[in-house]
Amino acid sequence: MLKRTIYDEEHEIFRRTVRKWAEVEVFPYAEQWRAEGCVSREVWRKAGEQGFLCMYADEKYGGLGLDDFRYDMILAEEINPREPGFFIALHNRIVGPYLQKLGTEEQRARFMPGVVSGECVLAVAMTEPGTGSDLGGVTTRAVDMGDHWVLNGSKTYISNGLLAGLVVVAARTGEGHEIGLFLVEDGMEGFVRGRNLKKLGLQSQDTAELFFDDVKVPKANVLGDPAKGFKTMMMNLAEERIMGALGFVARAEHAFNITMEYIQERRAFGRPIGTFQNSRFKMASIRTEIDAAWALTDHCVREHLRGELSAEMASEAKLFTSEVEGRVVDECLQLHGGAGYMEEYEISRLYADARISRIYAGTSEIMREIIGRGLGLDERKRN
The missing domain is CATH 1.10.540.10 (Acyl-CoA dehydrogenase/oxidase, N-terminal domain)
Known part of the structure; x- marks a missing residue:
C-alpha cells in the first residue's frame, strides 16, 4: 500500500x-x-x-x-x-x-x-437540459434592467438543489462567452425548485431541477464582472476535478477494504475465498491501481498548492481516478459473488454510486478532449 x-x-x-x-x-x-x-x-x-x-x-x-x-x-x-x-x-x-x-x-x-x-447550504447551477458539459452553450439569460437584472431559464441535475439557500446561477448576459454569475436566494419571486430527481446512485443527495421565471436579481447579487463569468468557471474547474478525484479514489479504497474483509471471512470448498489464486491476483491488481491513483492525485494536489495545476493535469486525474473507481468496484462486487448484487451489502451501493463519477464534473469524453487539445491535437488548428 x-x-x-x-x-x-x-x-x-x-x-x-x-x-x-x-x-x-x-x-x-x-x-x-x-x-x-x-x-x-x-x-x-x-x-x-x-x-x-x-x-x-x-x-x-x-x-x-x-x-x-x-x-x-x-x-x-x-x-x-x-x-x-x-x-x-x-x-x-x-x-x-x-x-x-x-x-x-x-x-x-x-x-x-x-x-x-x-x-x-450552497449550490451552483450551470448544467441545462440541452447543454451538459458544454458551458459555452448556456441559454439561461439575464437582462440588465438598469437597477436590477431579470433572470429567465432552467437548470437541471443541480446538486444540493433542494436544500440550497443560495445558488450561484450561470446566465448569458451577451454574445459569445459573455456569461454572468448571479446569487439567487431562497424565496426570490419566480425562483422555483422542481422535483428531487431519481437517480441510479447517490440516493441521499438531493439533485433537482431549478426554474427561473422573471426572477428579479438585485445588482448587489452579481458576482464579479457580469460578462466574465465563463472565464471564472473555467478557472475553478481544476479544483473541482481534483476534489472529485479524491472522492473517487477514497471510494475505491473503501471498496477494497470491505472486500478484503469479505473474502477472508467467506468460505468456499472448505477455505476462505481470499486464498484462491484468482482472488489474490484480482486484489493485487486492484491494490496497484488504487496506489497509482493516489500517487497521481497527490501529485496534482502538490501542483495545486503551488498554484501550478494545469487544466490538462486536473483532467488527467479526474479521468484516471473515475475510471479506476469504476473498475475497482466492479471487480470487488464480483468477488462478493451473489451477495454483491444484494442492496443490503455496501459494495452494491458503492457500485451504483460510482457510475456517476465518469459523468459529473466533466465526462470522461470531455476530459480526453481537454487532454488531447493540450497535446496540440486540436482539430480547429488543422487549417
Whole structure:
C-alpha cells in the first residue's frame, strides 16, 4: 500500500476529529437519508458547529481563516466513501470559493456567516437540459434592467438543489462567452425548485431541477464582472476535478477494504475465498491501481498548492481516478459473488454510486478532449 506523504501531523489530528464526528453525526443516519432522498439540514448545521464549512472564511464571519486545501481533502476522504450524498466538498471547495474570491465585502458579510454555520447550504447551477458539459452553450439569460437584472431559464441535475439557500446561477448576459454569475436566494419571486430527481446512485443527495421565471436579481447579487463569468468557471474547474478525484479514489479504497474483509471471512470448498489464486491476483491488481491513483492525485494536489495545476493535469486525474473507481468496484462486487448484487451489502451501493463519477464534473469524453487539445491535437488548428 502506498505511503502518502502529503499530510503533516496536524492534518492527521484533524482526520481523527473528522472520523470520530462522522461516526456519530453522519454514518448512523445514512440509511434514513437514502430513504428520504436527502441528507438532513441538521447535519449541515452540526458540520458548521465543528468548523468544517468553508474553513478559509475570515474569522469575522465565523470561519477559521484557514486556507489549506488538505483539510478539505481529509473531509472528502473520511466522509465521502460511506456517505457520498453529503456534498460538503461542493459547498466548501466548488461554490464557496466563488463567494470568497469574487464576492464584494458586502456580499461576504451578508452571506458568509450562514454559509460557515451551515444555515445556508450552497449550490451552483450551470448544467441545462440541452447543454451538459458544454458551458459555452448556456441559454439561461439575464437582462440588465438598469437597477436590477431579470433572470429567465432552467437548470437541471443541480446538486444540493433542494436544500440550497443560495445558488450561484450561470446566465448569458451577451454574445459569445459573455456569461454572468448571479446569487439567487431562497424565496426570490419566480425562483422555483422542481422535483428531487431519481437517480441510479447517490440516493441521499438531493439533485433537482431549478426554474427561473422573471426572477428579479438585485445588482448587489452579481458576482464579479457580469460578462466574465465563463472565464471564472473555467478557472475553478481544476479544483473541482481534483476534489472529485479524491472522492473517487477514497471510494475505491473503501471498496477494497470491505472486500478484503469479505473474502477472508467467506468460505468456499472448505477455505476462505481470499486464498484462491484468482482472488489474490484480482486484489493485487486492484491494490496497484488504487496506489497509482493516489500517487497521481497527490501529485496534482502538490501542483495545486503551488498554484501550478494545469487544466490538462486536473483532467488527467479526474479521468484516471473515475475510471479506476469504476473498475475497482466492479471487480470487488464480483468477488462478493451473489451477495454483491444484494442492496443490503455496501459494495452494491458503492457500485451504483460510482457510475456517476465518469459523468459529473466533466465526462470522461470531455476530459480526453481537454487532454488531447493540450497535446496540440486540436482539430480547429488543422487549417
